[in-house]
Amino acid sequence: METVMRNLFLFLSKNKTMTKMAKEHGLKFGASRFVAGTTIEEASKKIARLNDEGLCATVDFLGEFVNCEKEAKAATDESVHAIETIAKNGLDSELSVKMTSLGLDISDDVVFANMRRILDAGKKHDVTITIDMEDESRCEKTLEIFKTLRKEYDNVGTVLQAYLYRTLGDLQILNEYNPYLRLVKGAYKESDEVAFADKEDVDENYRHLIKLNLLYGNYTAIATHDDSMIRYVKKLEKEHNLDRKQFEFQMLYGIRNDFQKQLADEGYRVRVYIPYGQDWYGYNMRRLAERPANVLFVLKGIMKK
Template sequence: HGVFVTIDMEDYSRCQKTLDIFKQLKKEYDNVGTVLQAYLYRTVSDIEDLKDYHPNLRLVKGAYKESPEVAFPDKKDVDENFKKIIKMHLLNGNYTAVATHDDAIIEYTKQLVKEYNIPNSQFEFQMLYGIRPERQEQLAREGYTMRVYVPYGTDWYGYFMRRLAERPANVAFVLKGIFRK
């Protein structure tokens, strides 16, 4: 039916299997993408490995508690790696979904696409429903594609809570949204 499907990424133990499934599906279908997590050391090499597949990727910071053997323990390093993979993937010419509520990452992406003349049709911002709706509207008014996604299914609550835990300040955004209505 032409519906685009993004294969989400879970914890490190499932990372390689998820990418293997993505590669297999990508050989047959154009309407499939996946997610890469900036907090994993392996992500830069994953972007290189996937380059020939011309993947549509959602890039995220990462929301699971992982061992320092496989993931950056410091937020500063995660943020730097996030910027690095955004730049790599965009400059490879592939569609990039920058899934973040972090203003520093959003502003970095806006500057990057301006500097390299990357068209708005090659990327989008993504945020969870209920978190920072004013920022979502602002990005849309500025002409950026702004996708708002809603966790759905039997494990929606766990997914939502992991996203909140990823950045505790998100809890404040959710509470403000609830009490504003």
């Protein structure tokens, strides 16, 4: 049943009609648990509260798969505004971006111009920018753009997904760029031609990637809510005498809040991924696909309407 529910929600996450309806109706049906508001000003209040609790953040203006330059420019403008708002309010936050919202599917000229605008703003205000990884079909192009930008900017990182067969090779190649990497298991629906189908295989690859990148000496963000994976990182820390300044845990806004605070109280750096914006539907469906408990929460919210 869990697999069926996951596949259903991943399928729904790509439904354009539902995406349009979601934009029109705002943060309904439990979305406000996972999305911090529709504006950066609303999200900033949540970030400030998390900072007060010893947690840092990365903020993401929701949106993906734009196909016109006007929309890509609007997303870029909002990203720059988010950086300026972070700086103005003295928030401990980075910025995450999806390059399909910045013109990845339009042209190289468009996406490079928009990314450089964002990175220049980040450099000015000392804000790190992480390029989110999307579906496998865009992985190669995303990494090529990252490598180009990494040669120009030291405030850019990216994401690798453990469920893809190719990721070990990608990590080894990226090592020469001294990358800041967020390592995740992966949340898109992919075929078994490009991705591990079994959870055990994904977990094994994830552990291998985490250990390898840490031993390379690269800054590593371990994005997981998995207790066993967090215990594994703590074990690596002790076995290899790792400096806690070399890694952090990342978790999603609205999920395991108490555990986030517990890790921070233990002295670990914990970063909360905080999305905001009107285009919340695809993101929310992927969160529902990840954990059945999230589905139950939303159903309870609907019943209260």
